[in-house]
Amino acid sequence: MAQERQAAIVGIHEYPxxxxxxxxxxxxxxxxxxxxxxxxGLKWSDIDAIYDAQDGEAGGGxxxxxxxxxxxxxxxxxxxxxxxxxxxxxxxxRDIAAGKCNVAVLSYGSTSASNRVAIGTGGRGGPATWATxxxxxxxxxxxxxxxxxxxxxxxxxxxxxxxxxxISVATRHHAMRNPEAVKAMTDLQFVGVNExxxxxxxxxxxxxxxxxxxxxxxxxxxxxxxxxxxxxxARGCKKPPVWLIGAGEATKYRENGGDITTSAGAQSxxxxxxxxxxxxxxxxxxxxxxSFTITVAVCLEDLGFCPKGEVGAYVEGGRLAFDSxxxxxxxxxxxxxxxxxxxxRGIFLLLEGARQLxxxxxxQVPDASLAVAHGxxxxxxxxxxxxxxxxxxx
Amino acid sequence: MAKRPQPRFPEPxxxxxxxxxxxxxxxxxxxxxxxxxxxxxxPRHHCPAxxxxxxxxxxxxxxxxxxxxxxxxxxxxxxxxxLGAYSVAYVDLDEGFRMxxxxxxxxxxxxxxxxxxxxxxxxxxxxxxxxxIPVFRPIEED
Numbered sequence: 001m002a003q004e005r006q007a008a009i010v011g012i013h014e015y016p017x018x019x020x021x022x023x024x025x026x027x028x029x030x031x032x033x034x035x036x037x038x039x040x041g042l043k044w045s046d047i048d049a050i051y052d053a054q055d056g057e058a059g060g061g062x063x064x065x066x067x068x069x070x071x072x073x074x075x076x077x078x079x080x081x082x083x084x085x086x087x088x089x090x091x092x093x094r095d096i097a098a099g100k101c102n103v104a105v106l107s108y109g110s111t112s113a114s115n116r117v118a119i120g121t122g123g124r125g126g127p128a129t130w131a132t133x134x135x136x137x138x139x140x141x142x143x144x145x146x147x148x149x150x151x152x153x154x155x156x157x158x159x160x161x162x163x164x165x166x167i168s169v170a171t172r173h174h175a176m177r178n179p180e181a182v183k184a185m186t187d188l189q190f191v192g193v194n195e196x197x198x199x200x201x202x203x204x205x206x207x208x209x210x211x212x213x214x215x216x217x218x219x220x221x222x223x224x225x226x227x228x229x230x231x232x233x234a235r236g237c238k239k240p241p242v243w244l245i246g247a248g249e250a251t252k253y254r255e256n257g258g259d260i261t262t263s264a265g266a267q268s269x270x271x272x273x274x275x276x277x278x279x280x281x282x283x284x285x286x287x288x289x290x291s292f293t294i295t296v297a298v299c300l301e302d303l304g305f306c307p308k309g310e311v312g313a314y315v316e317g318g319r320l321a322f323d324s325x326x327x328x329x330x331x332x333x334x335x336x337x338x339x340x341x342x343x344x345r346g347i348f349l350l351l352e353g354a355r356q357l358x359x360x361x362x363x364q365v366p367d368a369s370l371a372v373a374h375g376x377x378x379x380x381x382x383x384x385x386x387x388x389x390x391x392x393x394x
Numbered sequence: 395m396a397k398r399p400q401p402r403f404p405e406p407x408x409x410x411x412x413x414x415x416x417x418x419x420x421x422x423x424x425x426x427x428x429x430x431x432x433x434x435x436x437p438r439h440h441c442p443a444x445x446x447x448x449x450x451x452x453x454x455x456x457x458x459x460x461x462x463x464x465x466x467x468x469x470x471x472x473x474x475x476x477l478g479a480y481s482v483a484y485v486d487l488d489e490g491f492r493m494x495x496x497x498x499x500x501x502x503x504x505x506x507x508x509x510x511x512x513x514x515x516x517x518x519x520x521x522x523x524x525x526x527i528p529v530f531r532p533i534e535e536d
Binding site for chain 1: 411
């Protein structure tokens with residue numbers, strides 16, 4: 001069956017700084033939207049749909065429309081943590097296919113680093129709920145929720161710290177080729193801005209057993225924007241379109257007797273691949289939310305790159321590096337581990353996926369034609385979402 | 395004495411659970427319908443398996459198995475900052491519900507806790523607040 005090619009990424013921009021004191025999140029969003037429109041060859045007034053993850057100082061989508069000075073015919077304020085942008089891309093696909101809009105903008109701005117937000121090691125605020133009243137007394141940091149997944153994975157399948165470390169090593173390899181990632185690590189005062197070995201990962205301090213510091217993403221400022229357009233509009237844009245050919249959405253949460261090593265991706269992945277009519281072994285570029293090594297590991301399994309429990313052996317030998325010749329190439333921008341993580345990384349998965357399929361990555365895979373962007377929002381091991389989007393070269 | 399954050403009220407779902415903790419009871423709910431998955435936890439107003447609102451509270455015998463755990467080495471939350479390394483765990487109670495808790499009473503949480511370990515609930519008094527917090531201690535094997 002021929003793929004449906006009704007919507008495409010036509011404009012992209014990643015805000016270059018990861019430490020941007022004195023800049024507001026709304027500034028980051030607007031600067032990125034303007035640059036993404038320039039990249040597409042579209043103008044401000046062409047935007048007729050806003051997708052907003054309720055980031056930025058002004059609050060959710062309604063305020064963004066007012067701030068931008070636009071009156072969109074579609075306003076989508078889906079907020080599902082780090083996977084918000086995969087969900088929004090899925091919604092933009094179907095809204096465009098339904099004829100509700102032609103030029104959709106997704107944007108992100110955050111000043112997490114400058115504001116010293118303790119994303120991984122701080123507490124959770126907000127009102128008491130049926131869930132927080134059962135968890136807050138135990139001091140489970142965000143990282144601890146992910147660490148408990150890694151602990152169980154190692155117990156159940158015999159995966160090792162060395163194998164998980166390979167994910168950090170491949171990602172850093174890509175980051176060192178990306179000048180913005182190198183600047184990010186420098187500005188955020190990483191101990192060593194260089195290639196790393198598995199032993200370096202194992203020698204880094206443990207933040208929450210069994211997760212080491214070099215298995216954890218950075219906390220940066222940053223943001224970006226993405227323009228998704230209909231096929232008619234895409235044909236008139238400056239750059240080749242990057243088609244959205246399949247998408248899936250899912251949720252998962254703690255259940256009595258449930259399997260913590262299986263993520264929402266096990267539901268969203270097959271839906272997305274099915275809609276696209278492609279299989280994981282055809283994927284050149286795997287943009288998978290690397291909040292932590294374990295997130296990538298579990299999602300590689302759940303998306304079908306290898307069977308459940310076998311990711312350790314799958315990543316051994318360095319296949320995830322862009323120049324391994326094996327593939328899939330993982331997070332070729334340097335990922336959240338080593339390039340950019342202001343809190344909701346999902347937009348960067350789509351941006352780098354699009355760069356690869358245009359031939360613009362700093363770790364370019366020759367002839368890359370298919371990419372998957374998989375966002376994981378919330379807490380792996382607890383309540384979380386999975387959003388999978390399949391991208392295809394023109 | 396421990397300084398864990400307290401549950402906060404009003405919060406109608408979890409209030410019976412925490413009243414139980416004050417009486418030394420680890421409470422959970424069961425659905426009274428003919429339901430495939432009748433054990434309900436965390437506390438709710440409905441059965442997530444069938445949607446029924448016909449639920450009753452029961453008291454667990456308080457014994458279970460460590461499903462997974464982590465030892466937190468860094469936490470900036472007040473109440474945990476000075477605690478040193480402490481464990482967070484999911485415990486599968488014998489009645490069929492899984493709860494987040496902490497395994498306490500070991501010399502070194504980084505080496506003395508394991509998946510599959512049998513544990514028993516105890517109610518840890520807190521320096522401040524009205525509610526003791528249910529935590530788990532390894533069951534001594536003969």
